[in-house]
Amino acid sequence: xxxxxxxxxxxxxxxxxxxxxxxxxxxxxxxxxxxxxxxxxxxxxxxxxxxxxxxxxxxxxxxxxxxxxxxxxxxxxxxxxxxxxxxxxxxxxxxxxxxxxxxxxxxxxx
Amino acid sequence: xxxxxxxxxxxxxxxxxxxxxxxxxxxxxxxxxxxxxxxxxxxxxxxxxxxxxxxxxxxxxxxxxxxxxxxxxxxxxxxxxxxxxxxxxxxxxxxxxxxxxxxxxxxxxxxxxxxxxxxxxxxxxxxxxxxxxxxxxxxxxxxxxxxxxxxxxxxxxxxxxxxxxxxxxxxxxxxxxxxxxxxxxxxxxxxxxxxxxxxxxxxxxxxxxxxxxxxxxxxxxxxxxxxxxxxxxxxxxxxxxxxxxxxxxxxxxxxxxxxxxxxxxxxxxxxxxxxxxxxxxxxxxxxxxxxxxxxxxxxxxxxxxxxxxxxxxxxxxxxxxxxxxxxxxxxxxxxxxxxxxxxxxxxxxxxxxxxxxxxxxxxxxxxxxxxxxxxxxxxxxxxxxxxxxxxxxxxxxxxxxxxxxxxxxxxxxxxxxxxxxxxxxxxxxxxxxxxxxxxxxxxxxxxxxxxxxxxxxxxxxxxxxxxxxxxxxxxxxxxxxxxxxxxxxx
Numbered sequence: 001x002x003x004x005x006x007x008x009x010x011x012x013x014x015x016x017x018x019x020x021x022x023x024x025x026x027x028x029x030x031x032x033x034x035x036x037x038x039x040x041x042x043x044x045x046x047x048x049x050x051x052x053x054x055x056x057x058x059x060x061x062x063x064x065x066x067x068x069x070x071x072x073x074x075x076x077x078x079x080x081x082x083x084x085x086x087x088x089x090x091x092x093x094x095x096x097x098x099x100x101x102x103x104x105x106x107x108x109x110x
Numbered sequence: 111x112x113x114x115x116x117x118x119x120x121x122x123x124x125x126x127x128x129x130x131x132x133x134x135x136x137x138x139x140x141x142x143x144x145x146x147x148x149x150x151x152x153x154x155x156x157x158x159x160x161x162x163x164x165x166x167x168x169x170x171x172x173x174x175x176x177x178x179x180x181x182x183x184x185x186x187x188x189x190x191x192x193x194x195x196x197x198x199x200x201x202x203x204x205x206x207x208x209x210x211x212x213x214x215x216x217x218x219x220x221x222x223x224x225x226x227x228x229x230x231x232x233x234x235x236x237x238x239x240x241x242x243x244x245x246x247x248x249x250x251x252x253x254x255x256x257x258x259x260x261x262x263x264x265x266x267x268x269x270x271x272x273x274x275x276x277x278x279x280x281x282x283x284x285x286x287x288x289x290x291x292x293x294x295x296x297x298x299x300x301x302x303x304x305x306x307x308x309x310x311x312x313x314x315x316x317x318x319x320x321x322x323x324x325x326x327x328x329x330x331x332x333x334x335x336x337x338x339x340x341x342x343x344x345x346x347x348x349x350x351x352x353x354x355x356x357x358x359x360x361x362x363x364x365x366x367x368x369x370x371x372x373x374x375x376x377x378x379x380x381x382x383x384x385x386x387x388x389x390x391x392x393x394x395x396x397x398x399x400x401x402x403x404x405x406x407x408x409x410x411x412x413x414x415x416x417x418x419x420x421x422x423x424x425x426x427x428x429x430x431x432x433x434x435x436x437x438x439x440x441x442x443x444x445x446x447x448x449x450x451x452x453x454x455x456x457x458x459x460x461x462x463x464x465x466x467x468x469x470x471x472x473x474x475x476x477x478x479x480x481x482x483x484x485x486x487x488x489x490x491x492x493x494x495x496x497x498x499x500x501x502x503x504x505x506x507x508x509x510x511x512x513x514x515x516x517x518x519x520x521x522x523x524x525x526x527x528x529x530x531x532x533x534x535x536x537x538x539x540x541x542x543x544x545x546x547x548x549x550x551x552x553x554x555x556x557x558x559x560x561x562x563x564x565x566x567x568x569x570x571x572x573x574x575x576x577x578x579x580x581x582x583x584x585x586x587x588x589x590x591x592x593x594x595x596x597x598x599x600x
Contacts (some may be wrong), residue, residue: 028135029142047143048166051136052174059117059180067131070138077135 008043013053015096016043018081018089021063025080027070028054054079062088114180121179132175140165193524194531201500205532208496212536212573213543215489219569220544222482225551235370237310238399245276245396259394261302261387267396268303276398277303280391281376288353291341298355299376300386308399309372313364316349319381327383331360335368337377355380372397486569493536493573494580497529501584508588518589525588526581533577537570 008016020031031054032047057063062085070076081089121128140161147157162168176182198205236242245259245267259267264278279301287293306318313332323330331353333342342348352359360380371379373395501508504525511521 027138029139032139046166047139047164048136048168048171049174051132051139051171052178055175055178059114059178061114074138074141075134076138077131 008045012096013045013049014057015089015092017050017053017057017079018062018085018092021079021081022086022089025066025068025078027068027076027078029076031079057085061085118180121181122184125185128179132172136165136168136171140168190523190527191531194527197528198532201503201528204496204500204503205528208493208500208529208532208577209536209539211489211492211496212533212570212577213540215486215493215573216537216540216569217543217547218485219482220540221547221551222478222485224548225478241274241400242309243398243400245398258392259396260390260392261382261394262390264302264394264396268398270398272401273398274401275304275307276396277301277305277308277372278394278396279305279373279376279379280382280393280395281373284355286341286353286355286378288351291353294341296337296377297375299371299373299379300382301379302382302387302394303396305372305379308397309370310399311367311370314367315346316362316364318364319379324381327381327387329358329360329380330363331355331378331380332364332366333362333378334366334371334376338365486572490573490576493533493577497526497533497577497580498584500529500532501525501581501588505588505591508585509591512589522585522589526578526585529577529581533574537574540573541570 016035017031020026020034026034028050032045032050035043035045054063054065058065058079061082063079064082066078066080067075068078140158143161143164144154144157147160148154152160165171176185258280259278261278264276267273268276268278279299281297281299283295284298285293286296301319302324304321304324306312312318314335315338316332319330319332322328333348338344338348342351348362349364351362353362354360355378360378366379508521508525511524512518516524
């Protein structure tokens with residue numbers, strides 16, 4: 001089971017985080033859960049590594065953090081996508097699509 | 111860009127809040143993970159253990175988050191300074207000594223050198239400034255005091271063979287007006303003799319006032335660079351413009367180079383008029399350029415012998431063997447018998463006349479520089495001893511750190527930290543003191559500019575280098591020793 005998991009390509013964690021908070025503000029735990037679920041547990045992400053990435057994205061102004069109350073009534077830090085972050089998400093999504101198409105083409109041509 | 115700056119500033123200014131928030135955020139995540147594992151049937155202890163494993167090393171992740179904030183360098187610097195200050199407090203006496211040594215060394219050095227710089231090192235802004243002398247009259251009956259001459263005295267003195275050229279100048283405030291220019295009070299320098307040849311300057315624009323214009327008292331004028339820029343808006347056609355000075359028209363013929371006019375506060379130079387030439391007012395400052403081979407001593411002697419005459423007496427120059435004062439009664443006696451009708455006033459020593467000039471001598475200044483240098487050297491020795499001593503005093507602490515597994519690199523920085531902090535504080539205080547003393551000297555002596563930056567920087571750099579060398583040399587020696595031996599030795 002564990003052998004099926006793959007390491008994330010460099011730089012893609014940022015893209016996944018932006019996508020995870022695109023719909024609604026989420027706290028770190030919820031982001032980790034979401035990535036785990038929608039990727040069908042494919043990625044091997046050390047949970048803790050999410051946080052440095054979140055702080056970096058916040059510093060760049062792509063996400064904004066706010067303290068709120070979680071569903072189980074505890075204080076949690078929620079991250080929301082900013083307008084700048086949305087533009088970045090669009091840009092990175094497009095770039096990723098081009099890249100993966102190109103890689104697929106190369107792989108299938110052989 | 112703005113978000114980035116805001117985040118960094120917040121991380122720095124509200125450091126503890128940001129740290130608390132980081133703890134809370136990571137704790138929240140771990141709690142949720144533990145709950146999830148417990149819901150899956152694990153007991154609390156096992157759930158906690160597994161959560162930690164899945165999450166990764168908590169301390170390492172915190173460090174990575176701090177890195178992500180982009181304030182790492184400043185935070186570490188702050189931590190080091192903080193540690194240094196704490197260590198210094200523990201050894202307050204030697205720290206205060208180190209700080210004071212550095213500060214005083216820098217302060218004294220800067221103060222003395224700005225003075226020396228002013229007196230000795232900065233030459234007059236004229237070619238061959240050594241040839242320029244100021245000529246004073248001999249006051250009757252008293253030791254000579256620096257003072258002004260009448261025009262007649264100037265004319266006679268200027269004929270001395272010792273002088274290649276000379277100028278007499280007197281200043282006064284006058285009203286300048288011209289078409290298109292608002293009337294203004296300016297400082298007018300009335301000149302006789304040759305201002306331009308004496309100082310070796312020539313106008314940057316136009317021409318100098320000619321000898322014929324001076325002799326004829328013609329109304330030609332040379333203006334200062336400041337006046338040309340401020341009143342004439344640097345108009346190149348200002349030359350040949352006619353201006354009115356107290357009702358009399360003058361034609362501007364030239365512009366002086368900036369900061370080369372004498373006296374420096376004059377806005378406009380014009381020849382003295384025929385009437386002014388006749389006045390017997392004692393108002394002229396005479397500056398002369400010594401002729402080739404002439405010395406101040408010779409010029410003085412000649413001046414004494416020629417110039418006392420019009421003041422209503424004669425001067426007899428006598429070369430003596432031995433002290434002047436001892437032969438004075440004898441001299442009076444002889445003179446009286448030789449010429450009973452000759453009124454005899456005072457007898458001066460020529461060397462006394464020469465020493466009467468109020469400027470500090472080169473010797474005094476050299477002495478002051480030597481003391482300043484000595485102050486810096488003593489400060490350097492003191493700093494070396496203090497910083498090295500500080501490190502040696504913490505020999506045991508260093509050994510303990512090494513025994514506990516600190517790397518030599520870490521231990522080195524920890525051990526010299528307090529010395530570096532003390533020297534840095536001393537440097538800051540010293541530089542601040544330098545500026546204060548320089549300001550003070552500036553307020554006492556007209557014309558002392560803020561000293562040259564090299565003076566201000568050289569001494570602090572020397573002391574920092576010496577201080578760090580002291581600490582480093584001692585630390586390296588301590589590091590070479592085997593920590594186990596050091597610990598056992600106690």
